[in-house]
Amino acid sequence: MIEAKEITKFYGKGESRFQVLKNISIKINDGDFTVILGASGSGKSTLLNTLSSLERPDSGSIFYDERDITTFSESELTKLRRDNIGFIFQQYYLLPNMNVDKNVKMGADLSGNKNYRSVIEAVGLGGKLRKYPSELSGGEQQRVSVARALAKNPKVLFLDEPTGALDEETGRQVLDYICALQNEYGFTIVMVTHNLNIAEMADTVIKMNSGKISEIYANETRKTAYEIGW
Protein backbone atom coordinates (compact mmCIF):
# COMPACT_ATOMS: atom_id res chain seq x y z
CA MET A 1 0.00 0.00 0.00
CA ILE A 2 1.09 3.56 -0.74
CA GLU A 3 0.09 6.19 1.77
CA ALA A 4 0.77 9.92 1.57
CA LYS A 5 0.38 12.00 4.73
CA GLU A 6 0.09 15.78 4.68
CA ILE A 7 2.46 16.29 1.79
CA THR A 8 3.24 19.77 0.56
CA LYS A 9 5.35 20.93 -2.35
CA PHE A 10 6.50 24.40 -3.36
CA TYR A 11 8.02 25.58 -6.61
CA GLY A 12 9.99 28.77 -7.25
CA LYS A 13 11.80 31.13 -4.92
CA GLY A 14 11.12 34.50 -3.31
CA GLU A 15 8.08 36.31 -4.66
CA SER A 16 7.50 33.73 -7.38
CA ARG A 17 7.29 30.89 -4.83
CA PHE A 18 3.97 29.10 -4.97
CA GLN A 19 2.46 26.01 -3.38
CA VAL A 20 1.70 23.18 -5.81
CA LEU A 21 0.58 20.57 -3.30
CA LYS A 22 -1.37 21.61 -0.20
CA ASN A 23 -1.42 19.02 2.58
CA ILE A 24 -2.35 16.03 0.45
CA SER A 25 -3.23 12.81 2.24
CA ILE A 26 -4.25 9.70 0.29
CA LYS A 27 -4.09 5.91 0.41
CA ILE A 28 -3.65 3.67 -2.61
CA ASN A 29 -4.37 0.00 -2.09
CA ASP A 30 -2.38 -2.81 -3.69
CA GLY A 31 -3.82 -3.90 -7.03
CA ASP A 32 -6.06 -0.86 -7.33
CA PHE A 33 -6.45 1.28 -10.42
CA THR A 34 -6.36 4.87 -9.14
CA VAL A 35 -6.87 7.89 -11.36
CA ILE A 36 -5.69 11.35 -10.35
CA LEU A 37 -8.00 13.69 -12.22
CA GLY A 38 -7.59 17.41 -12.67
CA ALA A 39 -7.21 20.32 -15.01
CA SER A 40 -3.87 21.66 -16.19
CA GLY A 41 -2.01 23.28 -13.27
CA SER A 42 -4.01 21.45 -10.60
CA GLY A 43 -0.89 19.72 -9.28
CA LYS A 44 -1.78 16.21 -10.43
CA SER A 45 1.54 15.50 -12.20
CA THR A 46 3.50 16.86 -9.23
CA LEU A 47 1.54 14.54 -6.97
CA LEU A 48 2.34 11.59 -9.25
CA ASN A 49 6.03 12.52 -9.35
CA THR A 50 6.11 12.84 -5.58
CA LEU A 51 4.29 9.56 -4.96
CA SER A 52 6.62 7.79 -7.39
CA SER A 53 9.79 9.19 -5.73
CA LEU A 54 10.87 11.28 -8.71
CA GLU A 55 10.48 14.37 -6.53
CA ARG A 56 10.75 14.85 -2.80
CA PRO A 57 7.93 16.65 -0.97
CA ASP A 58 8.83 19.73 1.08
CA SER A 59 6.97 18.31 4.05
CA GLY A 60 4.86 15.27 4.91
CA SER A 61 5.53 11.57 4.52
CA ILE A 62 5.02 8.91 1.88
CA PHE A 63 4.86 5.31 3.00
CA TYR A 64 5.47 2.26 0.85
CA ASP A 65 4.38 -0.71 2.96
CA GLU A 66 5.02 1.33 6.12
CA ARG A 67 8.49 2.53 5.05
CA ASP A 68 8.70 6.32 4.87
CA ILE A 69 10.45 7.00 1.57
CA THR A 70 10.89 10.71 2.31
CA THR A 71 13.73 9.68 4.62
CA PHE A 72 15.43 7.57 1.91
CA SER A 73 18.78 8.51 0.41
CA GLU A 74 19.08 8.91 -3.38
CA SER A 75 20.51 5.41 -3.74
CA GLU A 76 17.68 3.96 -1.62
CA LEU A 77 15.14 5.74 -3.82
CA THR A 78 16.88 4.37 -6.91
CA LYS A 79 16.59 0.87 -5.46
CA LEU A 80 12.93 1.47 -4.62
CA ARG A 81 12.21 2.45 -8.22
CA ARG A 82 14.31 -0.42 -9.54
CA ASP A 83 12.46 -3.05 -7.51
CA ASN A 84 8.93 -1.69 -7.45
CA ILE A 85 8.03 0.99 -9.94
CA GLY A 86 7.26 1.30 -13.63
CA PHE A 87 6.64 4.54 -15.51
CA ILE A 88 4.76 5.52 -18.63
CA PHE A 89 4.90 9.13 -19.80
CA GLN A 90 2.87 11.10 -22.31
CA GLN A 91 5.98 11.71 -24.45
CA TYR A 92 7.09 8.02 -24.38
CA TYR A 93 10.81 8.89 -23.84
CA LEU A 94 12.08 5.88 -25.75
CA LEU A 95 15.80 5.66 -26.47
CA PRO A 96 16.02 6.81 -30.11
CA ASN A 97 19.14 4.82 -31.02
CA MET A 98 17.80 1.51 -29.76
CA ASN A 99 15.24 -0.70 -31.40
CA VAL A 100 12.00 -1.94 -29.83
CA ASP A 101 13.62 -5.07 -28.41
CA LYS A 102 16.41 -3.14 -26.71
CA ASN A 103 14.12 -0.41 -25.39
CA VAL A 104 12.01 -3.05 -23.67
CA LYS A 105 15.13 -4.83 -22.45
CA MET A 106 15.97 -1.64 -20.57
CA GLY A 107 13.13 -2.48 -18.18
CA ALA A 108 13.46 -6.25 -18.35
CA ASP A 109 17.12 -6.41 -17.34
CA LEU A 110 16.37 -4.66 -14.04
CA SER A 111 14.21 -7.55 -12.86
CA GLY A 112 16.10 -10.28 -14.69
CA ASN A 113 13.03 -10.93 -16.83
CA LYS A 114 14.14 -13.25 -19.62
CA ASN A 115 10.63 -13.60 -21.03
CA TYR A 116 10.25 -9.92 -21.80
CA ARG A 117 9.40 -10.66 -25.43
CA SER A 118 6.06 -12.08 -24.29
CA VAL A 119 5.19 -8.57 -23.08
CA ILE A 120 6.13 -7.17 -26.49
CA GLU A 121 3.86 -9.80 -28.03
CA ALA A 122 1.12 -8.87 -25.56
CA VAL A 123 1.15 -5.23 -26.69
CA GLY A 124 0.99 -6.37 -30.31
CA LEU A 125 4.50 -5.46 -31.41
CA GLY A 126 5.98 -8.93 -31.80
CA GLY A 127 6.61 -8.27 -35.48
CA LYS A 128 8.44 -4.98 -34.89
CA LEU A 129 11.28 -5.99 -32.60
CA ARG A 130 13.96 -4.50 -34.87
CA LYS A 131 12.17 -1.22 -35.57
CA TYR A 132 13.51 2.03 -34.16
CA PRO A 133 11.18 4.49 -32.34
CA SER A 134 11.15 6.95 -35.23
CA GLU A 135 9.91 4.18 -37.53
CA LEU A 136 6.84 3.64 -35.33
CA SER A 137 3.57 5.52 -35.02
CA GLY A 138 2.73 7.39 -31.81
CA GLY A 139 0.48 4.56 -30.64
CA GLU A 140 3.16 1.97 -31.30
CA GLN A 141 5.75 4.03 -29.45
CA GLN A 142 3.45 4.29 -26.47
CA ARG A 143 2.93 0.52 -26.56
CA VAL A 144 6.70 0.08 -26.50
CA SER A 145 6.86 2.29 -23.42
CA VAL A 146 4.05 0.18 -21.86
CA ALA A 147 6.03 -2.98 -22.62
CA ARG A 148 9.22 -1.40 -21.27
CA ALA A 149 7.50 -0.47 -18.01
CA LEU A 150 5.81 -3.84 -17.58
CA ALA A 151 8.83 -5.91 -18.57
CA LYS A 152 10.44 -5.03 -15.25
CA ASN A 153 7.50 -6.61 -13.42
CA PRO A 154 6.63 -3.53 -11.36
CA LYS A 155 4.45 -3.65 -8.30
CA VAL A 156 3.18 -0.15 -9.08
CA LEU A 157 2.76 1.43 -12.50
CA PHE A 158 2.68 5.23 -12.67
CA LEU A 159 1.24 6.76 -15.84
CA ASP A 160 1.32 10.46 -16.65
CA GLU A 161 -1.31 11.25 -19.31
CA PRO A 162 -0.41 8.11 -21.29
CA THR A 163 -2.98 8.83 -24.00
CA GLY A 164 -2.41 12.58 -24.15
CA ALA A 165 -0.54 12.42 -27.46
CA LEU A 166 -2.68 9.71 -29.04
CA ASP A 167 -5.81 9.70 -31.14
CA GLU A 168 -8.99 8.13 -29.76
CA GLU A 169 -8.64 4.69 -31.33
CA THR A 170 -4.98 4.31 -30.42
CA GLY A 171 -5.63 5.73 -26.96
CA ARG A 172 -8.34 3.14 -26.32
CA GLN A 173 -6.03 0.37 -27.56
CA VAL A 174 -3.21 1.41 -25.23
CA LEU A 175 -5.51 1.66 -22.22
CA ASP A 176 -7.00 -1.71 -23.09
CA TYR A 177 -3.54 -3.30 -23.18
CA ILE A 178 -2.67 -1.79 -19.81
CA CYS A 179 -5.87 -3.02 -18.17
CA ALA A 180 -5.53 -6.49 -19.69
CA LEU A 181 -1.98 -6.73 -18.40
CA GLN A 182 -3.06 -5.47 -14.95
CA ASN A 183 -5.68 -8.22 -14.81
CA GLU A 184 -2.99 -10.75 -15.66
CA TYR A 185 -0.18 -9.49 -13.39
CA GLY A 186 -2.15 -7.70 -10.65
CA PHE A 187 0.03 -4.59 -10.28
CA THR A 188 -1.20 -1.28 -8.88
CA ILE A 189 -1.95 1.54 -11.34
CA VAL A 190 -1.75 5.24 -10.54
CA MET A 191 -2.70 7.29 -13.59
CA VAL A 192 -2.83 11.04 -14.08
CA THR A 193 -5.36 12.34 -16.62
CA HIS A 194 -7.51 15.33 -17.35
CA ASN A 195 -9.99 13.14 -19.21
CA LEU A 196 -13.10 12.58 -17.10
CA ASN A 197 -14.13 9.59 -19.22
CA ILE A 198 -10.90 7.68 -18.54
CA ALA A 199 -11.60 8.06 -14.81
CA GLU A 200 -14.54 5.67 -15.32
CA MET A 201 -12.03 2.86 -15.89
CA ALA A 202 -10.57 3.25 -12.38
CA ASP A 203 -11.43 1.74 -8.99
CA THR A 204 -10.72 5.03 -7.23
CA VAL A 205 -10.72 8.59 -8.54
CA ILE A 206 -8.85 11.41 -6.79
CA LYS A 207 -9.98 14.80 -8.09
CA MET A 208 -7.53 17.67 -7.71
CA ASN A 209 -7.98 21.39 -7.96
CA SER A 210 -5.39 24.12 -7.21
CA GLY A 211 -3.08 21.75 -5.34
CA LYS A 212 -5.81 20.31 -3.12
CA ILE A 213 -7.89 17.17 -3.25
CA SER A 214 -11.42 18.27 -4.00
CA GLU A 215 -13.00 14.82 -4.03
CA ILE A 216 -12.17 11.12 -3.70
CA TYR A 217 -14.67 8.56 -4.89
CA ALA A 218 -14.83 4.90 -5.88
CA ASN A 219 -16.48 3.69 -9.06
CA GLU A 220 -19.03 0.93 -8.49
CA THR A 221 -17.92 -0.86 -11.63
CA ARG A 222 -14.88 -0.38 -13.80
CA LYS A 223 -15.60 0.31 -17.44
CA THR A 224 -13.34 -0.98 -20.21
CA ALA A 225 -11.44 1.26 -22.63
CA TYR A 226 -14.09 0.56 -25.26
CA GLU A 227 -17.04 1.35 -22.97
CA ILE A 228 -16.04 4.88 -22.00
CA GLY A 229 -16.67 8.05 -23.95
CA TRP A 230 -13.66 10.03 -25.22
Place this chain on the structure above:
Amino acid sequence: MLIGIKDIAKLFAISVVTCCAAFVCTLFLNYNIDIVGIKDEITTPQGMVMYDAQVATGKVVAGIAGGCLVATTIVLLIFYVKNYIDSHGKELGILKALGYSDLSVAKHFWVFGVSVFAGAVIGYAAAALYMPTFYDIQNNMELFPQMKPEFHVSLVLYIIAFPTVFFMLLAVLYAFFKIKSPVLGLLRETQNVKFKVSKSDKGDFPFLTDLKKSTLKSRKILVFFVGFSAFCFSAMTQMSMSMDELASEAMSFMIISIGLILAFMTLFMSLTSVVKSNTKTIAMMKVFGYSQRECSGSILGGYRPISYVGFVIGTAYQYLLLRIMVDVVFADFENMPEFHFNFEALAISAVTFLAAYEMILYCYSKKISGQSVKSIMLE
Protein backbone atom coordinates in the same frame (compact mmCIF):
# COMPACT_ATOMS: atom_id res chain seq x y z
CA MET B 1 20.85 37.06 -36.05
CA LEU B 2 20.38 33.30 -36.41
CA ILE B 3 23.54 32.34 -34.51
CA GLY B 4 24.21 34.16 -31.26
CA ILE B 5 27.44 35.23 -29.55
CA LYS B 6 26.87 32.49 -26.95
CA ASP B 7 26.94 29.87 -29.71
CA ILE B 8 30.18 31.28 -31.09
CA ALA B 9 31.74 31.30 -27.62
CA LYS B 10 31.24 27.52 -27.56
CA LEU B 11 33.73 27.27 -30.43
CA PHE B 12 36.57 28.02 -28.00
CA ALA B 13 38.12 24.62 -28.80
CA ILE B 14 38.45 25.56 -32.48
CA SER B 15 40.19 28.82 -31.55
CA VAL B 16 42.65 26.97 -29.31
CA VAL B 17 43.53 24.40 -31.99
CA THR B 18 43.85 27.11 -34.67
CA CYS B 19 45.98 29.16 -32.30
CA CYS B 20 48.37 26.21 -31.84
CA ALA B 21 48.50 25.61 -35.61
CA ALA B 22 49.15 29.28 -36.37
CA PHE B 23 51.81 29.49 -33.66
CA VAL B 24 53.80 26.47 -34.88
CA CYS B 25 53.46 27.30 -38.58
CA THR B 26 54.33 31.00 -38.16
CA LEU B 27 57.42 30.22 -36.12
CA PHE B 28 58.88 27.57 -38.39
CA LEU B 29 57.81 29.00 -41.74
CA ASN B 30 59.06 32.48 -40.83
CA TYR B 31 62.41 30.96 -39.83
CA ASN B 32 62.51 28.94 -43.05
CA ILE B 33 61.81 31.98 -45.20
CA ASP B 34 64.51 33.96 -43.38
CA ILE B 35 67.07 31.16 -43.57
CA VAL B 36 66.67 31.00 -47.36
CA GLY B 37 67.94 34.61 -47.42
CA ILE B 38 71.29 33.65 -45.86
CA LYS B 39 71.86 30.51 -47.92
CA ASP B 40 74.54 32.24 -50.01
CA GLU B 41 76.46 33.16 -46.85
CA ILE B 42 76.89 29.48 -45.89
CA THR B 43 80.22 28.34 -47.23
CA THR B 44 81.13 25.09 -45.44
CA PRO B 45 79.78 21.66 -46.48
CA GLN B 46 78.88 20.98 -42.83
CA GLY B 47 76.96 24.27 -42.82
CA MET B 48 75.06 23.25 -45.95
CA VAL B 49 74.12 19.89 -44.41
CA MET B 50 72.83 21.72 -41.37
CA TYR B 51 71.02 24.20 -43.60
CA ASP B 52 69.26 21.41 -45.52
CA ALA B 53 68.38 19.64 -42.28
CA GLN B 54 67.03 22.85 -40.76
CA VAL B 55 64.88 23.61 -43.80
CA ALA B 56 63.60 20.04 -43.84
CA THR B 57 62.83 20.19 -40.10
CA GLY B 58 60.88 23.39 -40.60
CA LYS B 59 58.87 21.87 -43.42
CA VAL B 60 58.24 18.60 -41.55
CA VAL B 61 57.24 20.30 -38.28
CA ALA B 62 55.05 22.91 -40.00
CA GLY B 63 53.61 20.28 -42.33
CA ILE B 64 52.86 17.61 -39.75
CA ALA B 65 51.91 19.80 -36.80
CA GLY B 66 50.13 22.36 -38.95
CA GLY B 67 48.52 19.69 -41.14
CA CYS B 68 47.28 17.65 -38.18
CA LEU B 69 45.95 20.74 -36.45
CA VAL B 70 44.22 22.02 -39.59
CA ALA B 71 42.66 18.57 -40.13
CA THR B 72 41.49 18.63 -36.50
CA THR B 73 40.03 22.09 -37.01
CA ILE B 74 38.09 20.87 -40.06
CA VAL B 75 36.66 17.96 -38.07
CA LEU B 76 35.89 20.23 -35.11
CA LEU B 77 34.18 22.84 -37.27
CA ILE B 78 32.02 20.25 -39.02
CA PHE B 79 31.22 18.72 -35.64
CA TYR B 80 30.08 22.07 -34.22
CA VAL B 81 28.05 23.02 -37.30
CA LYS B 82 26.37 19.59 -37.28
CA ASN B 83 25.72 19.86 -33.55
CA TYR B 84 24.23 23.31 -33.97
CA ILE B 85 21.93 22.15 -36.78
CA ASP B 86 20.91 19.03 -34.82
CA SER B 87 20.06 21.01 -31.70
CA HIS B 88 18.36 23.88 -33.55
CA GLY B 89 16.54 21.72 -36.10
CA LYS B 90 13.16 23.12 -35.13
CA GLU B 91 14.17 26.78 -35.52
CA LEU B 92 15.86 26.06 -38.85
CA GLY B 93 12.85 24.03 -39.99
CA ILE B 94 10.51 26.88 -39.12
CA LEU B 95 12.66 29.35 -41.10
CA LYS B 96 12.55 27.02 -44.09
CA ALA B 97 8.81 26.51 -43.66
CA LEU B 98 8.37 30.30 -43.70
CA GLY B 99 10.05 30.44 -47.09
CA TYR B 100 13.71 31.20 -46.39
CA SER B 101 15.94 29.46 -48.92
CA ASP B 102 18.60 26.93 -47.87
CA LEU B 103 21.35 29.34 -48.87
CA SER B 104 19.86 32.34 -47.06
CA VAL B 105 19.79 30.28 -43.85
CA ALA B 106 23.18 28.62 -44.43
CA LYS B 107 25.03 31.86 -45.15
CA HIS B 108 24.64 32.89 -41.49
CA PHE B 109 27.02 30.05 -40.61
CA TRP B 110 29.97 32.14 -41.83
CA VAL B 111 30.29 33.33 -38.22
CA PHE B 112 31.66 29.91 -37.29
CA GLY B 113 34.80 30.99 -39.16
CA VAL B 114 35.27 33.83 -36.67
CA SER B 115 36.61 31.28 -34.18
CA VAL B 116 39.32 30.34 -36.71
CA PHE B 117 40.16 33.99 -37.29
CA ALA B 118 40.45 34.65 -33.53
CA GLY B 119 42.67 31.60 -33.00
CA ALA B 120 44.87 32.38 -36.01
CA VAL B 121 45.38 36.01 -34.95
CA ILE B 122 46.29 35.04 -31.38
CA GLY B 123 48.60 32.24 -32.60
CA TYR B 124 50.31 34.52 -35.10
CA ALA B 125 50.74 37.27 -32.50
CA ALA B 126 52.11 34.81 -29.94
CA ALA B 127 54.59 33.47 -32.48
CA ALA B 128 55.64 37.01 -33.42
CA LEU B 129 56.28 37.79 -29.75
CA TYR B 130 58.21 34.57 -29.17
CA MET B 131 60.19 34.83 -32.43
CA PRO B 132 63.12 36.96 -31.14
CA THR B 133 63.75 34.39 -28.37
CA PHE B 134 63.46 31.53 -30.85
CA TYR B 135 65.95 33.22 -33.20
CA ASP B 136 68.33 33.90 -30.29
CA ILE B 137 68.33 30.19 -29.42
CA GLN B 138 69.13 29.32 -33.03
CA ASN B 139 71.77 32.07 -33.28
CA ASN B 140 73.45 30.91 -30.07
CA MET B 141 74.07 27.52 -31.66
CA GLU B 142 76.24 29.40 -34.16
CA LEU B 143 75.37 27.04 -36.98
CA PHE B 144 74.51 29.83 -39.37
CA PRO B 145 75.22 33.56 -39.70
CA GLN B 146 73.25 35.70 -37.24
CA MET B 147 69.61 36.19 -38.25
CA LYS B 148 66.82 38.55 -37.19
CA PRO B 149 63.11 37.82 -37.64
CA GLU B 150 61.69 39.58 -40.67
CA PHE B 151 58.02 40.35 -41.32
CA HIS B 152 56.49 38.46 -44.26
CA VAL B 153 53.10 39.57 -45.60
CA SER B 154 52.64 36.21 -47.32
CA LEU B 155 52.55 34.49 -43.91
CA VAL B 156 49.74 36.79 -42.74
CA LEU B 157 47.79 35.75 -45.82
CA TYR B 158 48.55 32.03 -45.54
CA ILE B 159 48.15 31.76 -41.77
CA ILE B 160 45.33 34.20 -41.03
CA ALA B 161 43.45 35.40 -44.09
CA PHE B 162 43.17 32.28 -46.28
CA PRO B 163 42.31 29.83 -43.46
CA THR B 164 39.65 32.23 -42.15
CA VAL B 165 38.00 32.52 -45.56
CA PHE B 166 38.37 28.76 -46.15
CA PHE B 167 36.72 27.84 -42.84
CA MET B 168 33.94 30.41 -43.28
CA LEU B 169 33.14 28.90 -46.68
CA LEU B 170 33.41 25.38 -45.29
CA ALA B 171 30.92 26.21 -42.52
CA VAL B 172 28.46 27.75 -44.99
CA LEU B 173 28.79 24.89 -47.48
CA TYR B 174 28.45 22.16 -44.88
CA ALA B 175 25.46 23.93 -43.31
CA PHE B 176 23.91 24.31 -46.77
CA PHE B 177 24.09 20.56 -47.42
CA LYS B 178 22.85 19.70 -43.93
CA ILE B 179 19.93 22.13 -44.10
CA LYS B 180 18.87 20.74 -47.47
CA SER B 181 16.98 17.94 -45.68
CA PRO B 182 13.14 18.16 -45.77
CA VAL B 183 11.44 20.71 -43.52
CA LEU B 184 9.54 18.04 -41.61
CA GLY B 185 12.76 16.14 -40.99
CA LEU B 186 14.24 19.24 -39.36
CA LEU B 187 11.08 19.97 -37.39
CA ARG B 188 10.80 16.42 -36.09
CA GLU B 189 14.55 16.15 -35.56
CA THR B 190 14.53 12.71 -37.12
CA GLN B 191 17.30 13.26 -39.62
CA ASN B 192 19.98 11.87 -37.32
CA VAL B 193 18.42 8.57 -36.52
CA LYS B 194 19.87 5.83 -38.64
CA PHE B 195 18.31 2.47 -39.09
CA LYS B 196 21.33 0.45 -40.04
CA VAL B 197 20.90 -3.02 -38.59
CA SER B 198 24.26 -4.19 -37.33
CA LYS B 199 25.40 -7.48 -35.84
CA SER B 200 24.93 -6.12 -32.33
CA ASP B 201 21.26 -5.40 -33.15
CA LYS B 202 20.73 -9.11 -33.52
CA GLY B 203 22.88 -10.23 -30.60
CA ASP B 204 21.37 -10.92 -27.21
CA PHE B 205 23.50 -8.72 -24.96
CA PRO B 206 22.47 -7.16 -21.65
CA PHE B 207 20.90 -3.72 -21.97
CA LEU B 208 23.89 -1.92 -20.47
CA THR B 209 26.25 -3.54 -22.99
CA ASP B 210 23.92 -2.59 -25.82
CA LEU B 211 23.70 0.96 -24.51
CA LYS B 212 27.48 1.23 -24.29
CA LYS B 213 27.80 0.11 -27.92
CA SER B 214 24.95 2.31 -29.08
CA THR B 215 26.44 5.37 -27.33
CA LEU B 216 29.70 4.82 -29.22
CA LYS B 217 28.00 4.13 -32.54
CA SER B 218 25.59 7.03 -32.41
CA ARG B 219 28.39 9.62 -32.31
CA LYS B 220 31.40 8.19 -34.07
CA ILE B 221 33.02 11.60 -34.27
CA LEU B 222 33.28 11.66 -30.47
CA VAL B 223 35.02 8.29 -30.58
CA PHE B 224 37.55 9.89 -32.92
CA PHE B 225 38.02 12.88 -30.61
CA VAL B 226 38.53 10.77 -27.48
CA GLY B 227 41.06 8.62 -29.35
CA PHE B 228 42.71 11.73 -30.78
CA SER B 229 42.93 13.28 -27.34
CA ALA B 230 44.79 10.25 -25.96
CA PHE B 231 46.93 10.18 -29.11
CA CYS B 232 47.96 13.82 -28.62
CA PHE B 233 48.72 13.28 -24.95
CA SER B 234 50.79 10.18 -25.60
CA ALA B 235 52.63 11.39 -28.71
CA MET B 236 53.42 14.91 -27.57
CA THR B 237 54.46 14.12 -23.97
CA GLN B 238 56.70 11.22 -25.02
CA MET B 239 58.11 13.14 -27.98
CA SER B 240 58.89 16.09 -25.74
CA MET B 241 60.72 13.88 -23.22
CA SER B 242 62.53 11.89 -25.94
CA MET B 243 63.79 15.07 -27.63
CA ASP B 244 66.08 16.17 -24.80
CA GLU B 245 69.19 15.47 -26.83
CA LEU B 246 67.68 16.06 -30.25
CA ALA B 247 66.30 19.55 -29.88
CA SER B 248 66.24 22.59 -27.64
CA GLU B 249 64.33 22.83 -24.35
CA ALA B 250 62.17 25.52 -25.90
CA MET B 251 61.10 23.10 -28.63
CA SER B 252 60.32 20.36 -26.06
CA PHE B 253 58.31 22.82 -23.99
CA MET B 254 56.39 23.96 -27.07
CA ILE B 255 55.56 20.41 -28.08
CA ILE B 256 54.37 19.31 -24.63
CA SER B 257 52.31 22.50 -24.19
CA ILE B 258 50.57 22.09 -27.54
CA GLY B 259 50.03 18.37 -26.84
CA LEU B 260 48.46 18.92 -23.44
CA ILE B 261 46.26 21.80 -24.61
CA LEU B 262 45.00 19.77 -27.57
CA ALA B 263 44.52 16.60 -25.51
CA PHE B 264 42.53 18.16 -22.69
CA MET B 265 40.61 20.53 -24.92
CA THR B 266 39.34 17.74 -27.17
CA LEU B 267 38.68 15.43 -24.21
CA PHE B 268 36.62 18.00 -22.30
CA MET B 269 34.72 18.92 -25.45
CA SER B 270 34.02 15.27 -26.29
CA LEU B 271 32.92 14.18 -22.82
CA THR B 272 30.75 17.27 -22.33
CA SER B 273 29.11 16.45 -25.63
CA VAL B 274 28.65 12.79 -24.66
CA VAL B 275 26.94 13.69 -21.39
CA LYS B 276 24.83 16.43 -23.00
CA SER B 277 23.65 14.27 -25.87
CA ASN B 278 22.66 11.49 -23.46
CA THR B 279 20.80 13.66 -20.94
CA LYS B 280 17.44 12.06 -21.67
CA THR B 281 18.84 8.53 -21.66
CA ILE B 282 20.52 9.10 -18.30
CA ALA B 283 17.34 10.63 -16.87
CA MET B 284 15.24 7.69 -18.08
CA MET B 285 17.73 5.21 -16.66
CA LYS B 286 17.52 6.94 -13.30
CA VAL B 287 13.72 6.98 -13.47
CA PHE B 288 13.75 3.23 -14.04
CA GLY B 289 16.14 2.63 -11.16
CA TYR B 290 19.53 2.21 -12.77
CA SER B 291 22.27 3.19 -10.32
CA GLN B 292 24.67 6.09 -10.78
CA ARG B 293 27.47 3.62 -11.48
CA GLU B 294 25.45 1.82 -14.16
CA CYS B 295 24.51 5.14 -15.80
CA SER B 296 28.04 6.53 -16.00
CA GLY B 297 29.54 3.13 -16.83
CA SER B 298 27.31 2.62 -19.84
CA ILE B 299 27.56 6.19 -21.11
CA LEU B 300 31.25 6.91 -20.51
CA GLY B 301 32.77 3.44 -20.04
CA GLY B 302 32.89 2.65 -23.75
CA TYR B 303 35.36 5.48 -24.33
CA ARG B 304 37.99 3.99 -22.01
CA PRO B 305 39.33 1.34 -24.44
CA ILE B 306 39.22 3.91 -27.25
CA SER B 307 41.51 6.20 -25.29
CA TYR B 308 43.91 3.31 -24.58
CA VAL B 309 44.08 2.55 -28.30
CA GLY B 310 44.73 6.27 -28.99
CA PHE B 311 47.53 6.21 -26.43
CA VAL B 312 49.20 3.17 -28.04
CA ILE B 313 48.95 4.70 -31.54
CA GLY B 314 50.40 7.96 -30.19
CA THR B 315 53.34 6.07 -28.69
CA ALA B 316 54.09 4.32 -31.99
CA TYR B 317 53.60 7.56 -33.96
CA GLN B 318 56.05 9.62 -31.92
CA TYR B 319 58.69 6.89 -32.08
CA LEU B 320 58.35 6.48 -35.85
CA LEU B 321 58.37 10.24 -36.43
CA LEU B 322 61.56 10.75 -34.42
CA ARG B 323 63.11 7.67 -36.01
CA ILE B 324 62.44 9.14 -39.47
CA MET B 325 63.80 12.52 -38.40
CA VAL B 326 67.03 10.94 -37.09
CA ASP B 327 67.50 8.32 -39.83
CA VAL B 328 66.30 10.29 -42.85
CA VAL B 329 66.16 14.05 -42.28
CA PHE B 330 69.34 14.32 -40.17
CA ALA B 331 71.03 11.25 -41.70
CA ASP B 332 74.03 13.26 -42.94
CA PHE B 333 74.54 15.19 -39.71
CA GLU B 334 77.73 13.96 -38.01
CA ASN B 335 77.07 14.86 -34.39
CA MET B 336 73.60 13.41 -34.31
CA PRO B 337 73.08 11.67 -30.93
CA GLU B 338 71.88 8.04 -30.75
CA PHE B 339 68.13 7.68 -30.55
CA HIS B 340 66.37 4.77 -28.86
CA PHE B 341 62.82 4.15 -27.68
CA ASN B 342 62.42 6.00 -24.36
CA PHE B 343 60.81 3.55 -21.93
CA GLU B 344 61.06 5.99 -19.05
CA ALA B 345 59.07 8.57 -21.05
CA LEU B 346 56.49 5.88 -21.85
CA ALA B 347 56.11 4.95 -18.18
CA ILE B 348 55.77 8.57 -17.03
CA SER B 349 53.36 9.39 -19.83
CA ALA B 350 51.24 6.26 -19.24
CA VAL B 351 50.93 6.79 -15.48
CA THR B 352 50.12 10.49 -15.89
CA PHE B 353 47.64 9.68 -18.63
CA LEU B 354 45.83 7.03 -16.58
CA ALA B 355 45.62 9.28 -13.52
CA ALA B 356 44.43 12.34 -15.49
CA TYR B 357 41.98 10.39 -17.64
CA GLU B 358 40.41 8.49 -14.75
CA MET B 359 40.10 11.71 -12.74
CA ILE B 360 38.33 13.44 -15.62
CA LEU B 361 36.00 10.45 -16.10
CA TYR B 362 35.25 10.52 -12.36
CA CYS B 363 34.36 14.22 -12.58
CA TYR B 364 32.03 13.55 -15.48
CA SER B 365 30.37 10.63 -13.72
CA LYS B 366 29.77 13.00 -10.78
CA LYS B 367 28.18 15.37 -13.27
CA ILE B 368 25.91 12.53 -14.39
CA SER B 369 24.95 11.73 -10.81
CA GLY B 370 23.97 15.37 -10.27
CA GLN B 371 21.63 15.30 -13.24
CA SER B 372 17.99 15.57 -12.22
CA VAL B 373 15.48 12.95 -13.31
CA LYS B 374 13.11 15.85 -13.85
CA SER B 375 15.21 17.09 -16.76
CA ILE B 376 13.24 14.96 -19.19
CA MET B 377 9.95 16.37 -17.97
CA LEU B 378 10.95 20.00 -18.34
CA GLU B 379 10.87 20.03 -22.13
